[in-house]
Amino acid sequence: MAVPGQRAPSAPATHAPAPLGGTARAEPAKDRPGLDEARGTRRAVGAFLAYPPTLPILSVLIFLGAWQLVGSGLNPILLATPSAVAVSFVKIVQDGSLAPAFLRAMEVLGVGFGMAAVVGIAVGVVMGRSRTADRVLSPYVNFFQATPLIALVPLIVIWFGIGFVAEVAVTFLLAVWSIIVNTSEGVRNTPDTLLDMARVYHTTERSVIRNIAMPYAVPFIFAGLRIALAKALIGVIIAEMDVSLAGLGGLIQNFGDAFETAQLMAAIITSSLVGVIGTVVLELLRRRIAPWASRSKVHTQV
Amino acid sequence: MAAPYASTGPARRGATPPAAAPARIELRNVSKRFARPGKSAQPLTVLSDVSLAIPEGTFVSLIGASGCGKTTMLRMMSGLVPYDEGSIQINGELVRGIPPSIGFVFQEPALLPWRTVRQNVAFALQQHPMGRRELEDRVSEKLRLANLQDFGDYYPRMLSGGMQQRVGLARALVGDPDVLFMDEPLSALDAFTRRRLQQDIADIITSASATTVLVTHDVDEAIFFSDRIIVMGTPPASIREVVDVPLPRPRRHVDLLQNPVVAEIRDHVLGTVLGLA
Numbered sequence: 325m326a327v328p329g330q331r332a333p334s335a336p337a338t339h340a341p342a343p344l345g346g347t348a349r350a351e352p353a354k355d356r357p358g359l360d361e362a363r364g365t366r367r368a369v370g371a372f373l374a375y376p377p378t379l380p381i382l383s384v385l386i387f388l389g390a391w392q393l394v395g396s397g398l399n400p401i402l403l404a405t406p407s408a409v410a411v412s413f414v415k416i417v418q419d420g421s422l423a424p425a426f427l428r429a430m431e432v433l434g435v436g437f438g439m440a441a442v443v444g445i446a447v448g449v450v451m452g453r454s455r456t457a458d459r460v461l462s463p464y465v466n467f468f469q470a471t472p473l474i475a476l477v478p479l480i481v482i483w484f485g486i487g488f489v490a491e492v493a494v495t496f497l498l499a500v501w502s503i504i505v506n507t508s509e510g511v512r513n514t515p516d517t518l519l520d521m522a523r524v525y526h527t528t529e530r531s532v533i534r535n536i537a538m539p540y541a542v543p544f545i546f547a548g549l550r551i552a553l554a555k556a557l558i559g560v561i562i563a564e565m566d567v568s569l570a571g572l573g574g575l576i577q578n579f580g581d582a583f584e585t586a587q588l589m590a591a592i593i594t595s596s597l598v599g600v601i602g603t604v605v606l607e608l609l610r611r612r613i614a615p616w617a618s619r620s621k622v623h624t625q626v
Numbered sequence: 627m628a629a630p631y632a633s634t635g636p637a638r639r640g641a642t643p644p645a646a647a648p649a650r651i652e653l654r655n656v657s658k659r660f661a662r663p664g665k666s667a668q669p670l671t672v673l674s675d676v677s678l679a680i681p682e683g684t685f686v687s688l689i690g691a692s693g694c695g696k697t698t699m700l701r702m703m704s705g706l707v708p709y710d711e712g713s714i715q716i717n718g719e720l721v722r723g724i725p726p727s728i729g730f731v732f733q734e735p736a737l738l739p740w741r742t743v744r745q746n747v748a749f750a751l752q753q754h755p756m757g758r759r760e761l762e763d764r765v766s767e768k769l770r771l772a773n774l775q776d777f778g779d780y781y782p783r784m785l786s787g788g789m790q791q792r793v794g795l796a797r798a799l800v801g802d803p804d805v806l807f808m809d810e811p812l813s814a815l816d817a818f819t820r821r822r823l824q825q826d827i828a829d830i831i832t833s834a835s836a837t838t839v840l841v842t843h844d845v846d847e848a849i850f851f852s853d854r855i856i857v858m859g860t861p862p863a864s865i866r867e868v869v870d871v872p873l874p875r876p877r878r879h880v881d882l883l884q885n886p887v888v889a890e891i892r893d894h895v896l897g898t899v900l901g902l903a
Contacts, residue, residue, distance in 0.1 A: 517736040520706055524730040525750045525801070535749070539740045616740050616781070 404586035409593070412586035421575065422594060428571035429560050429598055432488065436495025437556040437602070444500045444552065445545060448507025449533060452541070458508065469501050473559075477566055491563035491571075498559035499552040506551070510544025511537045542614040546606065553602045561595055572598070649717040649727075649804035649837050651680040651703060656712035658698055672698050673863050675712070678856065685831070685838045685875065687848035690858035690866075691899060696841045697809055699858075703839060704728055704807045716805060729798030729836065731808040735790035737782040744769065744778035747797045754801060764800055771830050772796040788819040795827060799834050806836040812847065821879060824850055828876040845895050849888055850877055857898045867898050 372378055388406045395405035404412070416422040451458045451465075477494055484490035514537045522532050538545075564573025572595050579588035656676045659669040672695040680686050688696040701707040703714055705724040714721040729750070737746050747765045756764075769775050772792040782790055791811055798806055811827075812820045828851060831838055842848050848855045852871050859866040871891060873882075882888045 515736075517732050517734050518738065521730070521732065521736040521749075523706060523724055524704065524728060526724060526726075526753045527749075528753075531752060535741075536738065539738070614740070616783075 401583050401585050404589055408586040409589045412584075413590040413593070416575075416587055416590060422591070425570075425572045425575045425591075426594055426598070429564065429573070429595065430601075432491045432495055432560045432563065432571065433556055433598060433602065436492040436559060437499050437553060439492070440496045440499035440503055440552060440556065441549060443496075444503025444548070445507050447500075448504045448545075448548075449511055449538065449541075451504065452508040452511025452514075453529070453533060453537060458512075465501060465504055468497075469505065473498050474562060477562065481567055486568050488568075490567050491560065494563040494567065495556045495559035499556035502552040502555060503545070503548040506544045506548025507541055510541025513544070514540045539614070542610070546610045546614075549606055550603065553606060554599065557595070557599045557602070560598075650682045651678075651805065651837060651839070652713075652715045653678045653699075653703070654713045654715075656699075656702065656709050656714060658695070658702060658707075658709050673702075673709075676864055677712075678865060678868075680837060680839065680854075683835060683837055684853040685840070685851050686854045686856060687840045687842055687852040688856050688858060689842055689845065689848045689895065689899065690863065691860060692843060694858045694860055695863040696858050699863075700807055700809055700839060700841045704730055704805075706730075725805070727801065727804045729801065729803035729806045731791070731794050731798045731806070731811040733810045733813060735782065735787075735794045737790060737793055739782055742779050742781055743774060743785070743793050746782065746793055747800050750797045750800050765796075768796040768800045771799070771833065773826065786819075787815055788823050791815065791823065792826065795830065799830070799836075802834070803836050806831065806834070806838045808838065808840045810841055810843070813843070820847075825879060827851075832876040845892055845899070848895070849891055850879065850882060851875075855891075855895060857895055869895055869898075 395403045561573040564571040565577045575591045658673040702709045855869040857867040
């Protein structure tokens with residue numbers, strides 16, 4: 325029986341093939357040191373390129389360089405150069421307009437997305453466990469999944485007025501459906517053998533949900549959360565642009581209206597930073613609460 | 627997680643830890659049909675008019691060609707699947723839903739990957755109200771019995787297939803069930819692991835003293851374990867023959883190798899399964 329946790333020592337990654345017939349291949353000529361040197365350089369470059377972060381960083385640097393070159397020859401209203409964007413970024417940080425906008429966007433996202441997560445997981449679990457609940461609720465889920473939810477923004481303004489609550493409502497409404505769909509899919513996929521096992525030992529429904537269905541659905545739930553986060557962020561920015569003209573979305577709208585392209589792009593990049601932070605937080609959370617769940621095996625539903 | 631095994635649900639039948647009392651199982655004129663796809667299709671009769679009595683403390687194997695309804699029969703006895711006609715009783719109580727004190731070893735290990743071996747075994751005791759200390763003791767005892775005492779804190783994925791199935795067995799036995807059901811528990815293992823595990827299981831079960839029903843398609847396995855072998859026919863299945871194995875249990879593979887009784891039974895059972903007899 326194999327002792328777990330032990331592995332055979334891995335073989336070295338490369339084997340030098342033993343030359344057939346001993347001396348069939350000529351030794352590299354020792355009187356041509358230039359050749360050896362070139363070969364060494366080539367090997368070093370190869371190793372540098374094979375190092376995983378090299379290519380993405382190189383790619384971005386080249387892209388920024390090209391952007392800078394092209395942008396310098398264009399009207400700055402059409403396209404701001406990376407350097408101009410950087411300068412504007414520093415400027416809006418220093419004049420104190422970015423930080424409150426950023427924090428407000430994070431706040432709307434946190435509340436709206438947080439509520440969507442709680443409600444979405446709860447509804448998804450119920451729909452995944454109960455066929456009746458699934459039949460009763462799926463028309464609504466399907467309807468809202470199919471609706472371009474931006475169209476609901478005016479309705480939300482009628483209901484909630486202008487301000488924080490309306491923004492949270494838009495964010496929630498954009499995010500919640502992906503979480504419901506993916507959670508219920510995961511719960512419904514719980515293997516029958518595990519459910520039979522639970523029945524044999526007279527497990528209560530509550531315990532089945534807590535100890536079997538939800539842990540099993542964790543990778544699905546997090547896949548749903550990742551999709552929902554992107555949609556929630558759209559909700560935040562749309563709401564801020566459209567509803568209250570405040571926060572990051574308000575900043576984007578105002579810079580756009582004023583043809584302040586460099587500052588506009590700085591604000592846009594800040595909004596994607598919000599998304600990146602959210603995604604990282606989600607991933608850290610997943611690793612903490614479900615280290616067994618690998619993300620590769622899940623079929624996600626948008 | 628505070629006291630994860632504390633019973634929160636309502637008290638159930640048999641929630642008190644039972645002293646193992648091997649049960650008698652009785653089937654009377656049991657039939658089972660499955661709906662077939664298609665509008666006009668007649669339902670498929672899988673089992674028709676099966677009657678069978680399994681005495682207390684015996685080990686019985688259900689054997690037959692694949693698709694003969696032996697797994698369905700096992701699942702009906704364990705309450706996992708309802709039956710259409712007739713009656714099934716365990717210790718005189720009609721089986722409706724899962725009986726109070728059973729253990730079940732599935733074809734797959736059916737372990738929860740997010741729980742350690744110890745927590746997986748303890749899962750079967752969720753509905754048994756008992757102190758943490760007693761729970762730990764009972765789990766440890768069964769882990770020792772299954773020769774897993776050093777692996778309690780491992781996660782299932784760290785174990786080999788044979789070890790995982792032994793965890794499943796420890797879980798099935800930790801509640802000291804009256805009846806133990808096993809549905810081809812060794813079919814996914816290689817021949818060597820299988821033999822060794824057969825020996826382990828035979829020893830473990832003898833000390834557990836539950837009435838045991840095994841589904842298998844391996845004649846040698848059936849002979850090795852059983853007091854009695856139920857040979858089933860093709861669907862709509864009924865019992866074709868009941869064969870007694872008059873050898874003391876637990877047995878050892880080495881003792882059976884040259885045994886003329888075993889050879890005779892094997893030929894007979896194989897012939898019956900294949901329809902030659």
